Amino acid sequence: MSSPVLDLFSSFVLIDRTSVQPIYLQVSQQVINAVQRGYLLVGTKLPGTRALSEVLQVHRKTVIAIYDELDAQGWVEVRPNKGTFVINQSQQVKLDKPYEKLISLAKYPTHTGFVFRESTILDNPFESSDCSLIFNDGQPDIRLTQMQHLSRWYSASMKRKHNLKRLIRHQMEGSEYFREQLSNYLNFSRGLHISKNNLLITRSVEMSLYIISQILLSKGDQVLVGDLSMFSANMVFQKMGARVRTIPIDESGINIDYIRTHFKPGEIRMVYVTPHHHYPTTVTLSAQKRITLLQLAREYGFLIVEDDYDYDFQYEQTAVMPLASGDIDGMVVYVGSFGKSLAPAFRTGFVVAPDNLIAEMRKYLGIIDRQGDVIMEQALGEMIEEGEIHRHLKKSLKVYRERRDLFCEILETRFNGRVAFQKPSGGLALWTTWDKRFSLFQIANLCRNEDLFIPKNLLYQNNTLSAMRLGFGHLNETEIEQALEILWKCMDSVNAIPPVR
Numbered sequence: 001m002s003s004p005v006l007d008l009f010s011s012f013v014l015i016d017r018t019s020v021q022p023i024y025l026q027v028s029q030q031v032i033n034a035v036q037r038g039y040l041l042v043g044t045k046l047p048g049t050r051a052l053s054e055v056l057q058v059h060r061k062t063v064i065a066i067y068d069e070l071d072a073q074g075w076v077e078v079r080p081n082k083g084t085f086v087i088n089q090s091q092q093v094k095l096d097k098p099y100e101k102l103i104s105l106a107k108y109p110t111h112t113g114f115v116f117r118e119s120t121i122l123d124n125p126f127e128s129s130d131c132s133l134i135f136n137d138g139q140p141d142i143r144l145t146q147m148q149h150l151s152r153w154y155s156a157s158m159k160r161k162h163n164l165k166r167l168i169r170h171q172m173e174g175s176e177y178f179r180e181q182l183s184n185y186l187n188f189s190r191g192l193h194i195s196k197n198n199l200l201i202t203r204s205v206e207m208s209l210y211i212i213s214q215i216l217l218s219k220g221d222q223v224l225v226g227d228l229s230m231f232s233a234n235m236v237f238q239k240m241g242a243r244v245r246t247i248p249i250d251e252s253g254i255n256i257d258y259i260r261t262h263f264k265p266g267e268i269r270m271v272y273v274t275p276h277h278h279y280p281t282t283v284t285l286s287a288q289k290r291i292t293l294l295q296l297a298r299e300y301g302f303l304i305v306e307d308d309y310d311y312d313f314q315y316e317q318t319a320v321m322p323l324a325s326g327d328i329d330g331m332v333v334y335v336g337s338f339g340k341s342l343a344p345a346f347r348t349g350f351v352v353a354p355d356n357l358i359a360e361m362r363k364y365l366g367i368i369d370r371q372g373d374v375i376m377e378q379a380l381g382e383m384i385e386e387g388e389i390h391r392h393l394k395k396s397l398k399v400y401r402e403r404r405d406l407f408c409e410i411l412e413t414r415f416n417g418r419v420a421f422q423k424p425s426g427g428l429a430l431w432t433t434w435d436k437r438f439s440l441f442q443i444a445n446l447c448r449n450e451d452l453f454i455p456k457n458l459l460y461q462n463n464t465l466s467a468m469r470l471g472f473g474h475l476n477e478t479e480i481e482q483a484l485e486i487l488w489k490c491m492d493s494v495n496a497i498p499p500v501r
Helices: 006-014 023-035 047-058 060-072 147-159 161-168 176-190 205-216 233-237 256-262 287-300 354-366 374-385 388-414 440-449 477-493
Strands: 076-079 085-087 197-201 222-226 243-247 272-273 303-308 334-340 348-352 417-419 430-436 459-461 468-471
Touching: 006 023, 006 047, 006 205, 023 060, 023 348, 060 085, 060 272, 147 348, 147 440, 176 197, 176 374, 197 205, 197 354, 205 233, 205 303, 205 348, 205 354, 222 233, 233 243, 233 272, 272 287, 287 303, 348 374, 374 388, 388 417, 388 430, 440 459, 440 477
Parallel strands: 222 243, 222 272, 272 303, 303 334
Antiparallel strands: 076 085, 197 348, 334 348, 417 430, 430 468, 459 468
16 A cells, blocks of 8 residues: 555656656656645655655666755755655754854845956846847757767766776866867868867867967057957957957958058057958958968068857858968967857867967966866767767758758848848858848847847947848747748838938
8 A cells, every 4th residue: 555655756756758857856856846845744754765666667776866866955864774754954954063053144245345346348248038039149059969969978988987087187288189189170171280289178269369368468459350340359359458450341351451551560469350251241251361361460470360160150062261271370370169069068169379379378278277178078079080070060051051041031032122131151140231221229129029039239230330140040940930020020110210311
């Protein structure tokens, strides 16, 4: 005859055997919820592990893991020879003297009692919303990632004894195996000629730019960026005290001639470019301009920071190689991210540079991120070596190309020429230009009321420009159609401002 507690368990515990979450965690969370709701009262004796395993139809070891998890979180207490009991999580654990009395603060201070420097430059420019549909600046769709497959790679890497030994030692350079595999991958896919000694592994592109700026920039140095540029990079440069100057942009990228006519040799410290798909306009820096920029760097003595933020997303048969592939004078520092098509936790940043600069960067990385994620890097290295990255990217590119084509088709047919754009050869976003008489901010506000969120950082509107950068990669076909339909309706409902005469 089953006990009332066993009957309770069968009523509130629901196991999803198709979920990636382990069963013991599913049940543990449901038991905690039952205690919080009062279904299981404090002092209740929980069933034995054999009896509960039969009710839940799981292995007895799973039930033991459930009770261990509840005990670790302080929801139950295991009493020898008596059983497992629900306890009040708020009850104090008795401590031996002289630490018997616990000091409790009624309220933690909201402000410091001392003065510190606050940065306005590094204020977060991103907005958030609970809208069902959201445009971003060109992010991949993590739904295309086979999470179970990724978890198997990570789990297998975690279980290998030689990898566990690496966790004990500090790895300032990261996984040597991953750097070897990544250097091979970059040489094959981007035409580079590097070894593992030319690679620095970081957590993100932003961390890479921060370390580069710490070493290569001083207060007052002139940094040239595109007239429209990656705002996160500009923030890092300005935080270092650099003078950020802009270069005009045309249909083939930044205007290289502008540098020669407005600056003299020695006046420029750094030129920051996103040549593959210029951010935010998505135009590609022409081959002739690439050659001219490399020659100008050698002549003027400035370094080039090349940010190849979305190189992996190319839809054409012929790819334009990075500036770094043609650099023979050591003037280019190449920055990128690896695994962007995977889930965010599986992505990593990297820097490619001559040996002596990488050696100096490792000193700074040792302060910021001394240990790194050795297991993750090992798993990514194995995915490169086994060809898993190539297979996943090939499948994803097919989907993203179809989404790009659909996005462009709807813009062309539904918007009746009221929005101008060029179909990008790669990347996950479109650069759209609008009639200057429309208020893009008003359109964005109307879209928000219709459950479509367009962040302000995607809107570019001033006296000379009216444009939006609209990401399509994270939206499936149905979502693309819904989002553009809302955008069309909101645009159509806004009365254009008459031109000034």
